[in-house]
Amino acid sequence: MSSTTTGATGRTALVTGASSGIGEATALNLQRLGFTVYGAARRTDRLKALADQGVRPLAMDVTDTTSMAAGVEKIIDETGRIDVLVNNAGYGSYGAIEDVPLQEARAQLDVNVFGAAELIRLVLPHMRARRSGTIINVTSMGGKIYTPLGGWYHGTKFALEGLSDCLRLEVKPFGIDVVVIEPGGIATEWGGIAAEKLKDASEHGPYAAQAAAVAESLSSPASARRNSPPSVIADAIGRAATARRPKTRYTAGFGAKPLIFTRWLLPDRAFDALITRATGVPRT
Numbered sequence: 001m002s003s004t005t006t007g008a009t010g011r012t013a014l015v016t017g018a019s020s021g022i023g024e025a026t027a028l029n030l031q032r033l034g035f036t037v038y039g040a041a042r043r044t045d046r047l048k049a050l051a052d053q054g055v056r057p058l059a060m061d062v063t064d065t066t067s068m069a070a071g072v073e074k075i076i077d078e079t080g081r082i083d084v085l086v087n088n089a090g091y092g093s094y095g096a097i098e099d100v101p102l103q104e105a106r107a108q109l110d111v112n113v114f115g116a117a118e119l120i121r122l123v124l125p126h127m128r129a130r131r132s133g134t135i136i137n138v139t140s141m142g143g144k145i146y147t148p149l150g151g152w153y154h155g156t157k158f159a160l161e162g163l164s165d166c167l168r169l170e171v172k173p174f175g176i177d178v179v180v181i182e183p184g185g186i187a188t189e190w191g192g193i194a195a196e197k198l199k200d201a202s203e204h205g206p207y208a209a210q211a212a213a214v215a216e217s218l219s220s221p222a223s224a225r226r227n228s229p230p231s232v233i234a235d236a237i238g239r240a241a242t243a244r245r246p247k248t249r250y251t252a253g254f255g256a257k258p259l260i261f262t263r264w265l266l267p268d269r270a271f272d273a274l275i276t277r278a279t280g281v282p283r284t
Contacts, residue, residue, distance in 0.1 A: 008034035008242060012079040014071075015039050016062055016119065017089030018055070019046035021188030022138065025234035026086055027055045033238055035084065038075055062089045062115030063107075072122045081130060082123045084241045087116035088138045090156075092194030094214065095201025097151040104201075105152045112156035117163060124171065131175040136240055137164045138181045138233070141256040145263045145271075148281050149198060149207065149214050168248060179240040180249045184256025185227040195219035213280040228253040 013030045017023035018039030027039040027050055039050045040060035047057035060071040075082055090112045093104055120135055127133030142150065143157035161180060168178035185191075195218040202211040217223060236250040251257050263271055276283060 010036075011083040012036045012075060012081050013038070013084040013086065013241065014058075014075060014082055014119075014123070015086040015088060016060065016115075017041065018050060019043065021190070022183065022186060022230045022233045023086075023088040024050060025230035026088060026237045028053060029231070029234040029238045030084070030086075030241060031055055033242055035241070036079055038071075040071060040089075062119065063110045065118055068115075068119055068122055072119070072126075076126060082126055083130075083132070084134045084136065085119060085123050086136045086138065086237060086241075087119060087160075089115060090138065092150075092153045092190055092197065092218075093201075094149050094153060094194045094198035094218070096149050096207040096210070099201045099205065099207060100152055104197075108152050108156055109159075112153075113159050113163070116160060120167065124176070127176050128171075128174045133176045134179060134241055134246065135164075135167070135171075135176065136179045136181060136237055138183065138237075139164070141182050141184050141251070141253075141260055143180075143182060144260045145275070147214065147275055148210050148279055149202060153194070165248075177246050178248070179246050181233060181236055181240070182249060182251040182256055182260070183233045184251075184253030184259070185223065186233060186253050187224060187227040187229055191218045191223065191227075210281045213282065217279045226254050 013035040015023055015027045015030065015037060018027045019041035027037050031037045031054055037055045038058045039047050039055045040058040041047055042061045044057045044059045051057045058071050061067040093108045116137055137160055139160045140157045142154050143161040146154045164178050164180045171178060195215040198211055198215050202208065232252050236252045240246040240250055251260060266274065
């Protein structure tokens, strides 16, 4: 074994949003690396394929504190430890800020930000007691860049990036690592869900032309063909979970590294023009 990695035998990992896509691939990869893995989702029937391969299914709703507390307690009762928390649960809700009801905006924040934060609060006492642990927050390249009609989604990812940076400083004295994973375009259900949310919010009215273009960019077959498989992100999470000194950020998946670099390089209005062209939004 490389001197830069640690053995996973006897270590426990909790992965949220494990019923499909990145979460499912991550749960299986961590199990292959030797972790006892709990795959969490609201509906355990969607975890049967994982359970058949040895991942332990866990009913958990990341918008329900009681559900999360019960899940963490179950893991501690059964294994005595949580070494790695992967906050992967999340979804994309697009639409013009003027159009999206605040109820939907709050729902997006509840899942993408507050759910992750509450799980962190629940596992930290156990990690601090052992003076070790790794918290892995799956954000997005959308936590570093922005797109038209994606205000609430990007807002949640920017928030999780900032929360992760502050948390990293807070828990370092206790031997706990905090890692951010920034996926690019990944072949999951995410794009289709985001496109449907976008149509519901802004298909009609003053933002209709923008909505049509962005929905097409999110869900077109051409875009889907370019996207990377979920295993690309699962591999990055596996590296972070087993490293003796993990990087603070892992960026992987279609478009992520060049787009984040371009955002860093360009002034705001130049990036505005580039991302507007890239999403096919008509310019007035």
